[in-house]
Amino acid sequence: MDDFEFKARKIRSPQGRKKLQNERAAYLALVTKGYSTSEACRIVGINRKTGYRWRFGVTKTRTGRKANQPPARPGPLPSTSERGRYLSQNERLHIADLHREGKTVRAIATELGRNPSTISREIRRNRSYYAASRVHAYRPYAAQARAEARRPRPKPSAFALHPELRTRVQELLDTRWSPEQISRRLKRDFPDRPELHVCHETIYRALYVQGRGQLRRELAGALRTGRAVRKPRRRAQQRQPRFTAPMVMISERPPEAADRAIPGHWEGDLIIGADGASAIGTLVERSTRYTLLVHLEQGRRSDYVRDALAQTMATLPAHLRRSLTWDQGAEMGRHHEFTLATDIPVYFCDPASPWQRGSNENTNGLLRQYFPKSTDLAVHSREHLEAVAVELNGRPRKTLDWDTPAERLAKLLTASN
The missing domain is CATH 3.30.420.10 (Ribonuclease H-like superfamily/Ribonuclease H)
Structure with missing residues (x-):
């Protein structure tokens, strides 16, 4: 134990939701280094049954019901060259462990070699909500399932799912409203109807991209420019003064x-x-x-x-x-x-x-x-x-x-x- 220092707490009272968190981390670290379960439990100061449960999960129950499976341990993180565009299952397991330990988003991002905004967005988008306790919790396997379900393309268009939205947008385009005007005004006029909320970029895609449209193609002519593709703006030509009477600038x-x-x-x-x-x-x-x-x-x-x-x-x-x-x-x-x-x-x-x-x-x-x-x-x-x-x-x-x-x-x- 020359390279491992851990002092067991003298007061063994519970620590709320995160009780024995430090003991568990120290126990698993000792097991990883090759210590036996009995020796690691003695050093950390916990009951041997607790150590076995942390290491292998519950093997049996008094009522005879199916026992819980031991929690999966995250494998080694991929190197920078092997890391893909999307977060992997292993990375989500690491995020869940570090997030449960109270690490900050930036600390998690540094350890995983990811951008902090990637970690923040992952926790915010893929966390689970429990109505009974009214709390959010990040569950790595549920997060992985949500990410995989969200990833397939192409997705059904909002106009295909909501005919009323398509009708309203077409009517406003006929009166020469811009897509951004339509988007903002629909959110303002129908705040309690999210099915009528649409991003202005979604309207542009429906007009510009053939095959993904769901809006009448001829409505592109109702846009201010009348073009079906975006085009950079041109610089105005310079004008020269032509007056004899003095100008006030x-x-x-x-x-x-x-x-x-x-x-x-x-x-x-x-x-x-x-x-x-x-x-x-x-x-x-x-x-x-x-x-x-x-x-x-x-x-x-x-x-x-x-x-x-x-x-x-x-x-x-x-x-x-x-x-x-x-x-x-x-x-x-x-x-x-x-x-x-x-x-x-x-x-x-x-x-x-x-x-x-x-x-x-x-x-x-x-x-x-x-x-x-x-x-x-x-x-x-x-x-x-x-x-x-x-x-x-x-x-x-x-x-x-x-x-x-x-x-x-x-x-x-x-x-x-």
């Missing part, structure tokens, strides 16, 4: 506009039609993301844009007309005249900095779903633009905690009244 815009705390600060731009011959003006309120579309039936000359913008902004109450931020496009060459007519200051973004009008840029991308590129935008009437704005303002937004811009603007107007 965005760096001089009041801080209340930058933090979106006070409504009434707008971002504006044009979406251009085929061959640059037609355009539609877009205005987005920074706080509520409420959108207004400006009808430019005569074209996008600076005087036409000035008059159309002034006419549109005149429909707003005074406290919602604080400022306008625009890029350095030639259509705002008469910005100073617009400011004199409406008393709304105009601030200009830096060159090649579209992120300084991020809300408007995002909205223009949404509007391309209604007004595709390389099409004649002059064919759209003022009434049609108003209808598109109403539909767009009725979509829930992630940045608004899944409220709609119309709902946010209605709250502002009610508070002001």
Whole structure:
């Protein structure tokens, strides 16, 4: 016993759920080193029958019922080169033993040579719940069975299992809601019906992957981009200043506009039609993301844009007309005249900095779903633009905690009244 030190407890009272844990560990260590059961029991200070039970399990019972089998001992852990992607049965046995001993997740991960998140996720996903005692316990064989049952592919789609979910998603895609908007709003509207909860990535897979879909293939055309595959975004082209009247740059815009705390600060731009011959003006309120579309039936000359913008902004109450931020496009060459007519200051973004009008840029991308590129935008009437704005303002937004811009603007107007 030169290389083994263990002191038997003088007070043999139970230690709760983990009584004699240290004694058992010391006993098994001695047996592994070659000590006999009697000698190991004497050194540790336990009854010989207890040692036999720890080593071999219960061999018989007084009632004659079937005895418990001895607990399986985990074998040696595989080397790093032999370790597979998934946890093995031996590794789960080690996790169960170490977890029962009170080791931390990081200590278990270090001993097994795994990432701590792998161990944490394994215990959380595959533990067993006992309703009678209302406790969770990690059982290695049950965990292995759960992992193997979860692994086979392909799995049945959520849309195949729940026809009502498929119907609701298809209806919302028909109204041009994005998959993330649908996912978030369903969870918010039906919190007690998990069968109607679906991840937005599941919706994308159902549209993009042929054969795994369960959604109508033509619904991919209802997505904002109209594409059936993902594609990287392109960088915007740099624009050069074209004005003779001095510009007021965005760096001089009041801080209340930058933090979106006070409504009434707008971002504006044009979406251009085929061959640059037609355009539609877009205005987005920074706080509520409420959108207004400006009808430019005569074209996008600076005087036409000035008059159309002034006419549109005149429909707003005074406290919602604080400022306008625009890029350095030639259509705002008469910005100073617009400011004199409406008393709304105009601030200009830096060159090649579209992120300084991020809300408007995002909205223009949404509007391309209604007004595709390389099409004649002059064919759209003022009434049609108003209808598109109403539909767009009725979509829930992630940045608004899944409220709609119309709902946010209605709250502002009610508070002001």
